[in-house]
Amino acid sequence: MRRRCTFFGFFLTTVVIASAAIQCRCADRPFSPVARPAISTRYRVSFDSIVNVGYKWRRPMHGWAATELIIERTLRQWYSRLEIRPKSRDLPLEDLKVALESLPSSDQTDISIVYLASSQTRQGQWEFTRGTRRVSWPDLLGSINIRQHPRRIVLLDACHASGVMRSGLWSDRLAPSSFFASLEGERTYELNFRSPFRLDLPRRFPKANAWLRENMPADWDGKTSFFGLIWLQAFLKTAHPPETQDDWKVFLRLCRKESEDFRITHSRRLSSTVNGYVAPSVK
């Protein structure tokens, strides 16, 4: 028995040390410095976010909270006149209504970017972490009065995201422009930069990894939503911050291409199709 235990111990130790050495070698590989994009000083930009993380009956969505931070910090590198508004986390129904009603109008900001992340059902229902279990977007938007902003861009990072377009209320009342993390029939997944399992993200996305190491807090657990990675990849390939609606269209196309490349090159299973629409330019 002792010999057998010794053998197992030796075997496991060898495997762990070998793989740790491989990972250390990868981690220590000098990463290319991240080029800073140009900074836009022309427009007032605001960033609102509403994220559901702490579900009681399922795994918490830490990756989506990290995506919120990724988007915030990329916007900070793009726009000097960025206003980060209070972050809303795990809002029940009534508070969600209040948060949506208090989104800035066009008087307050030139570009309003809103990040919404939550668990969402196939029927396009937003799932709450507490209080009311879920609500459909048409019911929600039909019962509140949101201030209009022609240059509001809503980023919906949820499964079955573009399903919200089944009702015209989404684009009429809330989002003249939208980025969706997934198509109506798709799920969107969490990725992990700290575990090589399934996808060795630091090796496959060295620039994104370098940016994350530089910009994310030390206690970040390495998780991000798929949309967070795609947004970051598109950000790193964009030399000038999007200012006009046409710039946002180009950025949306880039996001879509990145998600398709991810599907072809890296993982079919962990990918979703980033899609959306951008309202025509405002004269």
Place this chain on the structure above:
Amino acid sequence: MNGKVRMLFVVGCLVCLMASSVTLGTPPPVAAPVDTSGELANRQQVAAYQGASNANVAKSNAQRPITFSLDSYRATANHAAGNDGSWLSDPKPFLEYGYGHNRAKERNGLTTDTHTVTGGVICKTFADFQTGAIFSFIHAHGDSAGRNGVDYDEDGFTATFFISKNIQWFYFGTSLTYGYSGGIARTKPAANRFRTKIDSNTLVVCPYIGAIYVNGPFSVSTTPTYVYRYQDVAYRSGINPSTSEGISDGTFVLANRASYAVSEKLWVDFNFDYNQIIHEDESKYAQGSTDRGWLTLGPKFTYYITETAQIYLGYTATVANDDFEDHQINVGLDFRF
């Protein structure tokens, strides 16, 4: 057997008993008695049968949902989808071949080779519960040496149904397993060959609750489990009237696992289970366990051939058990659609 020989036999047994107690510090193995009657042969066959039956496969399948719960944590990416309300979704079929080698440690104890083909499917169901069905087909062949050696062949199947749920860092579930097997045990001496037909129906219930900690590529988990087994065994032979008995036992299993993602495609697990028999009915025919606590341990390697298909190779050894030693090798193929 005259009185002198009987005396010598008893003294010999006592010496063996003392020697084994001194060297091993454990209860003595039962010395194989000389075959004098069909009844004795029958008892020995039954004892042999009880040592390695498909009840072991039933027990092992009953504990399988623990692995599924852990896999759904460490190998399934988190997503932002609410429950779709569908009864069955995300099917994950698997197919496995297992080979087991079991050797009773008593003198001239039975050595059994078991071949098992297991297939099943795991699905998501309402409220993010996981459910599934596992079916195993078993063929076992046992052999023991010595004057009263027996051999037996057994064919059987088991069906397991389970339901489990992961909630943040802990999980719970239960499984219900039914197994049937039919076998024939024979004494070896050709001149005095007794046959006993043995049919058994086995029911295993296995509730469990566990916790997992995941940090990057590492994960560790512990799962206290209670395995209750009820087995109804019927014996038919040409010598003795047909008999049957119902016996039950309960085992506490502390199933521990440490996992490490070596690369994108390779996982290594190390399983370390502590088994403790809590209660056990005394069989009218077979010897019960003398050892009530033992360990099972071994590694498992999982390799992802593609995103949807994975193969695995696992090895499990039973150690620190005074009654038997057991080695299992499992090779399997999993799919995720």
